[in-house]
Amino acid sequence: MSEATIADHIPTPAREQLKVAALGPWAWLRTNLLGSWWSTAVTLVLGYVIVRVVFSLFEWGFVHAVWTVPYGPTGIADTSVCQNAKGVGACWAVLADKYRLILFGRYPYDEQWRPAVVVLLFIGLYVVTGMRRFWRKELALIWIATLTLVGILMWGGVFGLPEVTEDYWGGLPITLILATFGLAFAFPLAVLVALGRRSTRLPAVKMLCVLYVEIIRGVPLISVLFMASVMFPLFMPAGVNVDKLLRAQIAFILFAGAYLAEVVRGGLQALPKGQAEAADALGLSYWKKTSFIILPQALRLVIPPLVNTFIGFFKDTSLVLIIGLFDLLTMGKVALSDPPWQSFSTEVYIGLAVVYIAFCFAMSKYSRSLERDLNRSRAR
Amino acid sequence: MSQATADPRLIAARAAPKRRVRLSWTDPVFRSVVWQVLIVGVVLLIGWYFIRNTSENLAARHIATGFGFLDRVAGIPIGESLLPYNPAVNTYGRALLIGVLNTLQVAVIGVVLATILGTLIGIGRLSRNWLLSKLTAFYVETLRDLPLLLQLLFWYTVLQGLPGPKQAWHLGNIAFLSNRGMRLPELDWQPAHTWALLAFVCGIFGTLLANRRATKRQQATGIRPAVWPAVLAMLVGIPVAVWLVLGAPFQVELPVLRGFNFQGGGSLSPEYFALMLGLVIYTASYIAEIVRSGIQAIPLGQWEAAGALGLSSGQVLRQIILPQAMRIIIPPMTSQYLNLTKNSSLAVAIGFQDIVSIANTTLNQTGQAIEGIAVIMGVYLTISLSISLFMNWYNARIALVER
Numbered sequence: 001m002s003e004a005t006i007a008d009h010i011p012t013p014a015r016e017q018l019k020v021a022a023l024g025p026w027a028w029l030r031t032n033l034l035g036s037w038w039s040t041a042v043t044l045v046l047g048y049v050i051v052r053v054v055f056s057l058f059e060w061g062f063v064h065a066v067w068t069v070p071y072g073p074t075g076i077a078d079t080s081v082c083q084n085a086k087g088v089g090a091c092w093a094v095l096a097d098k099y100r101l102i103l104f105g106r107y108p109y110d111e112q113w114r115p116a117v118v119v120l121l122f123i124g125l126y127v128v129t130g131m132r133r134f135w136r137k138e139l140a141l142i143w144i145a146t147l148t149l150v151g152i153l154m155w156g157g158v159f160g161l162p163e164v165t166e167d168y169w170g171g172l173p174i175t176l177i178l179a180t181f182g183l184a185f186a187f188p189l190a191v192l193v194a195l196g197r198r199s200t201r202l203p204a205v206k207m208l209c210v211l212y213v214e215i216i217r218g219v220p221l222i223s224v225l226f227m228a229s230v231m232f233p234l235f236m237p238a239g240v241n242v243d244k245l246l247r248a249q250i251a252f253i254l255f256a257g258a259y260l261a262e263v264v265r266g267g268l269q270a271l272p273k274g275q276a277e278a279a280d281a282l283g284l285s286y287w288k289k290t291s292f293i294i295l296p297q298a299l300r301l302v303i304p305p306l307v308n309t310f311i312g313f314f315k316d317t318s319l320v321l322i323i324g325l326f327d328l329l330t331m332g333k334v335a336l337s338d339p340p341w342q343s344f345s346t347e348v349y350i351g352l353a354v355v356y357i358a359f360c361f362a363m364s365k366y367s368r369s370l371e372r373d374l375n376r377s378r379a380r
Numbered sequence: 381m382s383q384a385t386a387d388p389r390l391i392a393a394r395a396a397p398k399r400r401v402r403l404s405w406t407d408p409v410f411r412s413v414v415w416q417v418l419i420v421g422v423v424l425l426i427g428w429y430f431i432r433n434t435s436e437n438l439a440a441r442h443i444a445t446g447f448g449f450l451d452r453v454a455g456i457p458i459g460e461s462l463l464p465y466n467p468a469v470n471t472y473g474r475a476l477l478i479g480v481l482n483t484l485q486v487a488v489i490g491v492v493l494a495t496i497l498g499t500l501i502g503i504g505r506l507s508r509n510w511l512l513s514k515l516t517a518f519y520v521e522t523l524r525d526l527p528l529l530l531q532l533l534f535w536y537t538v539l540q541g542l543p544g545p546k547q548a549w550h551l552g553n554i555a556f557l558s559n560r561g562m563r564l565p566e567l568d569w570q571p572a573h574t575w576a577l578l579a580f581v582c583g584i585f586g587t588l589l590a591n592r593r594a595t596k597r598q599q600a601t602g603i604r605p606a607v608w609p610a611v612l613a614m615l616v617g618i619p620v621a622v623w624l625v626l627g628a629p630f631q632v633e634l635p636v637l638r639g640f641n642f643q644g645g646g647s648l649s650p651e652y653f654a655l656m657l658g659l660v661i662y663t664a665s666y667i668a669e670i671v672r673s674g675i676q677a678i679p680l681g682q683w684e685a686a687g688a689l690g691l692s693s694g695q696v697l698r699q700i701i702l703p704q705a706m707r708i709i710i711p712p713m714t715s716q717y718l719n720l721t722k723n724s725s726l727a728v729a730i731g732f733q734d735i736v737s738i739a740n741t742t743l744n745q746t747g748q749a750i751e752g753i754a755v756i757m758g759v760y761l762t763i764s765l766s767i768s769l770f771m772n773w774y775n776a777r778i779a780l781v782e783r
Binding site: 050201220222357 | 408412415416419420423430433434436437438440507508509510511512515521522524525526527528529530533534537538541722723725726728729736740743749750752753756757760761764765
């Protein structure tokens with residue numbers, strides 16, 4: 001595309017802006033910060049507040065911050081430096097002392113490279129899944145392989161890796177496992193439920209699907225988690241004991257399934273009817289029609305909302321704190337229960353926030369750019 | 381239409397031939413019946429399996445099923461309640477009712493505050509002022525990416541880290557913020573206030589009615605009669621008159637520091653305060669995005685066309701832009717309101733006694749796990765379904781009427 005055609009497509013106000021922007025910083029300032037008396041006043045007040053806040057945060061977080069503390073002969077941290085700096089400077093030493101506990105939980109210390117590799121595997125999986133080059137059937141194989149590898153690494157017991165039971169898992173891997181496994185299992189379930197909800201031939205199945213989706217979406221996640229932790233043991237025959245993590249995982253899958261089903265249904269509804277009719281005219285069976293014609297197109301439509309839903313689940317995994325599983329947030333609280341560090345919760349929460357923001361911001365940024373790309377190709 | 385002119389002999393021939401269901405896999409009707417029987421059967425079987433196991437387990441643990449426990453004395457201390465409550469006398473039923481009321485109260489106030497804050501921030505993002513739009517964008521981006529639970533815990537610890545009552549932050553010595561929560565002056569509520577409030581509510585309905593009549597008149601004659609004198613009288617005049625006639629009682633109780641804590645006045649516990657802060661700040665970031673995209677979705681041509689008709693800018697906003705923007709904004713807004721209501725269940729993590737927290741305590745004390753969870757789910761389902769029913773009705777009312 002040449003310059004001229006781009007300029008032709010820019011609406012007039014934006015073109016004005018373009019012209020102004022070309023006139024240098026003073027003109028930019030006049031349009032964007034000092035446009036009117038009102039705008040000038042807002043700029044001045046906000047500018048003052050922002051400068052004050054940023055400056056004091058900088059002082060608190062860097063200038064007066066305590067980065068390390070001495071350790072006593074028994075290995076107990078001497079936090080008196082931090083206590084003295086409290087209110088004036090941040091005590092980042094708490095993160096330096098506790099980051100392994102927060103990130104990997106009570107996983108055996110010498111084996112913590114394994115959860116670390118697992119975290120990297122998950123990030124790699126997300127990156128690969130995000131690349132459009134890999135949006136093919138083989139992606140499912142990549143997921144299966146990665147998730148199997150994650151299981152092997154976490155549990156161990158084979159290939160000379162010492163076995164580590166779920167009771168010792170914790171921190172970031174738990175968060176990632178709950179979110180990723182939850183999505184991986186909820187997704188097929190969601191597709192089936194969405195198809196069931198749209199079916200015209202099977203009214204009873206449709207009713208079941210509607211009931212499932214509406215009930216789950218009508219109640220808070222907490223109640224589903226409570227159900228998994230308190231009620232689920234009652235469902236099992238006496239003597240059968242299902243692990244807590246697995247129970248929470250099942251709750252997550254059921255919960256995510258209902259929300260994803262609605263997302264998938266949106267994609268199915270957005271697809272023009274002619275696609276299904278054309279497939280019928282070709283004489284394809286229901287499953288052939290669905291898997292070769294409908295789903296490939298419908299799922300492509302809903303990738304951006306799927307990413308957004310995934311971000312939501314990623315944040316929602318923190319709720320397992322309430323049923324006593326050791327995810328990232330819970331480990332932050334556990335780290336804070338250590339007496340010397342008890343009063344430095346702000347620093348720990350900021351550390352946790354950075355991890356959550358890193359994941360969620362990357363995903364939402366990706367989702368938005370994807371939406372733009374897909375819309376561009378559709379607009380043509 | 382065509383039936384009237386068609387040859388009656390043809391009707392029978394044109395009707396779809398009656399088909400008998402064949403017992404063969406190639407018959408779609410037969411197939412669908414088999415599938416449905418199979419799937420529903422499997423679901424019922426799993427359900428039956430769970431129920432049988434549960435009843436065996438309950439029998440083994442000597443737990444009686446049913447809601448009989450609701451009549452037993454609860455003994456749960458409840459800090460904040462809208463109803464009179466005494467743990468030594470009142471029952472589980474009443475405790476749970478108080479939990480429901482607490483949840484509803486948080487939800488209603490949270491929705492109002494989050495809507496106000498979210499709308500302001502959403503409009504701020506559209507501002508021509510670069511600093512304001514970037515700052516609000518930063519707010520939205522950061523807060524949406526943080527788990528609500530983390531935010532709640534953060535606010536709770538911040539509130540707990542405040543100075544004690546003796547060094548409390550105060551506003552002109554009438555409102556205090558300390559690690560015991562917030563203390564505010566409280567109006568001594570009299571029957572006169574209730575009547576004045578009632579008159580005000582009637583005034584709102586009267587205003588709606590007056591507006592409707594004015595619109596009708598405008599449509600008939602082209603002239604809109606002035607409604608503001610009547611509205612002013614109904615909204616301000618009559619309530620104030622009622623209050624004056626009933627003796628104009630006005631007595632405010634101020635919080636006073638006595639010993640280690642405040643006495644008198646209205647109070648907000650740190651738990652309530654933290655929950656409200658977290659919920660409002662978090663939900664506002666979503667509402668801001670909804671408001672922004674709703675306003676941005678209205679094409680510029682609508683503004684221009686309305687301007688060309690000679691409408692004033694206020695009229696354009698009220699009559700042209702907002703009605704269209706609302707149509708886009710309302711459905712996602714509803715789901716945010718529902719989310720806020722459901723998210724208020726996180727109160728259990730910081731110790732505010734909403735329905736989840738009280739039901740959880742109840743099921744721990746009585747062992748009635750199934751009933752406790754059924755209560756939680758029933759309450760939220762009722763709230764969710766009623767809000768979505770109302771919103772569907774409202775949506776249908778403002779929907780674009782097409783041919």
